[in-house]
Amino acid sequence: MRVALFVTCLVDGLFPDVGKATVRLLERLGHEVVVPPAQTCCGQMHINTGYPGQALPVIRNHVEAFEHADVIVAPSGSCAGSVRHQHADVARKHGDAKLAEAAADTAKRTYELSEFLVDVLGVTDVGAYFPHRVTYHPTCHSLRVLKVGDRPLRLLRAVEGIDLVELPAADTCCGFGGTFALKNSDTSTAMLGDKMSAVLSTKAGVLTAGDSSCLMHIGGGLSRLRSGVRPLHLAQILEHTR
Amino acid sequence: MTTFLGMPAGGGNLTGEPFPQAAREALGNAQLRRNLAKATGTIRAKRANVVGELPDWAQLRAAGAAIKDDVLANLDEYLLRFEEALTSRGTHVHWARDAEEANRIVTDLVRATGTREVIKVKSMATVEIGLNEALADIGVHAVETDLAELIVQLGKDKSSHILVPAIHRNRSEIRDIFRREMPGVDPGLTDDPRALAEAARRHLRHKFMTVDVAISGANFGVAETGSLVVVESEGNGRMCLTLPRTLISVVGIEKLVPRWQDLEVFLQLLPRSSTGERMNPYTSVWTGPTEGQTSHVVLVDNGRTATLADPDGRAALRCIRCSACLNSCPVYERTGGHAYGSTYPGPIGAVLSPQLTGVDRNPTLPFASSLCGVCYDVCPVAIDIPSMLVHLRERVVSAKRATPESTAMRALAWAMSDARRWRRLVRLGKFGRLASRHVPLPGWSTARDLPQPPKETFRDWWESSR
Numbered sequence: 001m002r003v004a005l006f007v008t009c010l011v012d013g014l015f016p017d018v019g020k021a022t023v024r025l026l027e028r029l030g031h032e033v034v035v036p037p038a039q040t041c042c043g044q045m046h047i048n049t050g051y052p053g054q055a056l057p058v059i060r061n062h063v064e065a066f067e068h069a070d071v072i073v074a075p076s077g078s079c080a081g082s083v084r085h086q087h088a089d090v091a092r093k094h095g096d097a098k099l100a101e102a103a104a105d106t107a108k109r110t111y112e113l114s115e116f117l118v119d120v121l122g123v124t125d126v127g128a129y130f131p132h133r134v135t136y137h138p139t140c141h142s143l144r145v146l147k148v149g150d151r152p153l154r155l156l157r158a159v160e161g162i163d164l165v166e167l168p169a170a171d172t173c174c175g176f177g178g179t180f181a182l183k184n185s186d187t188s189t190a191m192l193g194d195k196m197s198a199v200l201s202t203k204a205g206v207l208t209a210g211d212s213s214c215l216m217h218i219g220g221g222l223s224r225l226r227s228g229v230r231p232l233h234l235a236q237i238l239e240h241t242r
Numbered sequence: 243m244t245t246f247l248g249m250p251a252g253g254g255n256l257t258g259e260p261f262p263q264a265a266r267e268a269l270g271n272a273q274l275r276r277n278l279a280k281a282t283g284t285i286r287a288k289r290a291n292v293v294g295e296l297p298d299w300a301q302l303r304a305a306g307a308a309i310k311d312d313v314l315a316n317l318d319e320y321l322l323r324f325e326e327a328l329t330s331r332g333t334h335v336h337w338a339r340d341a342e343e344a345n346r347i348v349t350d351l352v353r354a355t356g357t358r359e360v361i362k363v364k365s366m367a368t369v370e371i372g373l374n375e376a377l378a379d380i381g382v383h384a385v386e387t388d389l390a391e392l393i394v395q396l397g398k399d400k401s402s403h404i405l406v407p408a409i410h411r412n413r414s415e416i417r418d419i420f421r422r423e424m425p426g427v428d429p430g431l432t433d434d435p436r437a438l439a440e441a442a443r444r445h446l447r448h449k450f451m452t453v454d455v456a457i458s459g460a461n462f463g464v465a466e467t468g469s470l471v472v473v474e475s476e477g478n479g480r481m482c483l484t485l486p487r488t489l490i491s492v493v494g495i496e497k498l499v500p501r502w503q504d505l506e507v508f509l510q511l512l513p514r515s516s517t518g519e520r521m522n523p524y525t526s527v528w529t530g531p532t533e534g535q536t537s538h539v540v541l542v543d544n545g546r547t548a549t550l551a552d553p554d555g556r557a558a559l560r561c562i563r564c565s566a567c568l569n570s571c572p573v574y575e576r577t578g579g580h581a582y583g584s585t586y587p588g589p590i591g592a593v594l595s596p597q598l599t600g601v602d603r604n605p606t607l608p609f610a611s612s613l614c615g616v617c618y619d620v621c622p623v624a625i626d627i628p629s630m631l632v633h634l635r636e637r638v639v640s641a642k643r644a645t646p647e648s649t650a651m652r653a654l655a656w657a658m659s660d661a662r663r664w665r666r667l668v669r670l671g672k673f674g675r676l677a678s679r680h681v682p683l684p685g686w687s688t689a690r691d692l693p694q695p696p697k698e699t700f701r702d703w704w705e706s707s708r
Contacts, residue, residue, distance in 0.1 A: 012701055048632055050632075051639060180609065217690065
């Protein structure tokens with residue numbers, strides 16, 4: 001299958017290893033990966049901070065960038081969630097019916113990585129090997145916007161050598177929330193503190209999730225504590241072989 | 243949103259200091275954090291059990307939302323039908339455009355009875371409009387009879403939760419409040435829950451027997467029959483509804499359901515979502531005054547019509563005040579209710595309060611959420627609170643002139659809407675490698691390290707490797 005990678009702005013600029021891992025994983029599974037050059041960002045930060053009007057040209061750019069893609073895969077539940085559940089609405093509310101229609105079409109072709117692997121490719125064992133103690137944080141938007149359910153866990157359970165330990169209160173938000181972490185940094189920090197306690201209680205050496213944004217948040221806190229816990233995106237574990 | 247001249251904005255107890263500052267204070271209170279985590283955790287687990295056992299919960303939830311949407315779409319007709327049904331059974335109906343007018347109506351009615359004291363059924367609407375304060379101004383003492391409201395009142399405190407107003411207090415704090423403030427209480431009172439309940443019982447029984455005017459709210463009003471419904475746990479509400487000779491009920495105009503049979507849906511949704519019980523201990527329904535009683539209903543707008551005018555915000559009026567969103571919210575669990583500054587805290591408060599008052603008077607509440615989405619999942623009438631918060635953020639932003647934030651956002655959107663511009667900006671990130679180690683990002687860097695920008699962006703790697 002020819003897969004168009006929506007790498008997301010955060011992965012492109014700050015976590016390129018996550019993008020590389022996604023490419024290598026999909027190629028190992030026998031698929032062709034393309035990176036449409038016109039892509040930038042989904043515009044979620046603008047939408048969620050109160051600037052949906054400003055996001056409109058960003059959405060238009062995204063829709064045009066992926067116009068000819070059969071399937072679009074993003075290593076992010078949050079960005080895929082914005083494409084699927086916000087783009088068409090924002091366009092409609094700003095009176096651009098044509099863009100809304102095109103955005104709804106893009107949405108139908110867009111998948112978060114674990115959804116794509118499990119639902120479209122029908123694989124749970126991707127042939128990965130990762131002999132480490134890992135705990136998994138289900139990110140809010142993957143869980144409650146996209147409803148990926150236990151797909152990431154099914155993928156992780158099939159990884160050879162992995163010691164997957166359950167994260168207590170796993171489905172509680174880590175406190176990132178985009179600009180929430182800046183506008184309400186004290187509340188965000190309190191939420192982060194509880195999330196880090198949960199992660200540390202598992203004695204896992206690796207924390208994984210399907211979103212680099214949440215990992216940047218929890219990982220930033222764990223780094224500040226010099227905890228030694230490594231944040232790794234789901235794609236980076238699934239890409240790892242013997 | 244379309245607003246019409248003369249549409250009343252909500253007054254009363256709906257605003258406070260900005261959320262980030264109020265939250266900062268609350269977050270530092272270790273006792274509060276412990277009390278809240280314990281209480282919300284317990285109710286969350288109970289709710290999950292009793293909701294999970296109903297095979298038709300999704301249908302009930304959809305029915306609840308649909309009935310409320312029908313009420314909101316035809317509110318004008320249902321209100322008149324309700325008024326007619328009430329009047330035909332001898333209840334006096336009053337209309338209040340805002341908190342001030344509602345308080346004036348109630349204080350006039352109370353003054354006319356000559357009483358110095360009234361007993362109260364737990365009611366959010368009367369807290370919203372600040373009725374106790376208005377009564378105090380005319381020298382009338384309002385006695386809260388709901389145990390938790392009584393604790394809050396005796397502690398000269400404010401409610402921090404819709405259903406459990408004293409959720410921020412543990413039992414030893416309650417014992418101290420009773421010892422200090424309850425007239426004639428045993429000075430050796432312990433913090434045993436039964437001893438505390440018995441002390442409250444003695445205190446309140448005396449009030450039930452001697453005070454002749456009661457004030458209630460209502461969980462529901464049935465348009466078809468003119469029935470009012472109060473759902474409670476303790477039975478103290480029922481004492482207030484039945485004993486006094488004058489009963490004044492203060493009801494928000496959105497509290498209606500069209501038909502008697504609609505209660506079947508809500509009396510399942512409400513107790514399971516709020517206290518995590520299959521059925522609440524006391525459900526009082528009254529249709530017209532009981533014998534020898536004078537009854538009044540005050541229908542309050544206080545910003546509800548203005549809320550109704552916003553197609554993307556009006557679903558907040560479906561709310562049945564169950565508190566499931568508060569108990570599930572990771573923000574509420576950590577800050578508690580006082581940080582929201584309004585009678586309505588938590589996720590529903592963050593969308594309802596700014597709409598009732600106008601966003602200009604509550605500009606920080608729509609941002610008091612990480613948009614994790616739990617509130618939407620647990621809401622028994624399917625209010626999409628996260629999307630509504632996002633919508634209200636836009637209203638807050640568009641009400642302001644250019645700010646440094648809006649300018650930065652505009653520049654970023656300009657860059658993001660064209661790949662060439664954007665890639666140039668992302669590449670600059672490389673030069674940020676040094677900066678990120680030394681320049682703190684306000685808010686972020688207090689507790690988190692910033693990621694170090696990579697030497698090569700993904701896109702540059704992709705192009706050089708292919």
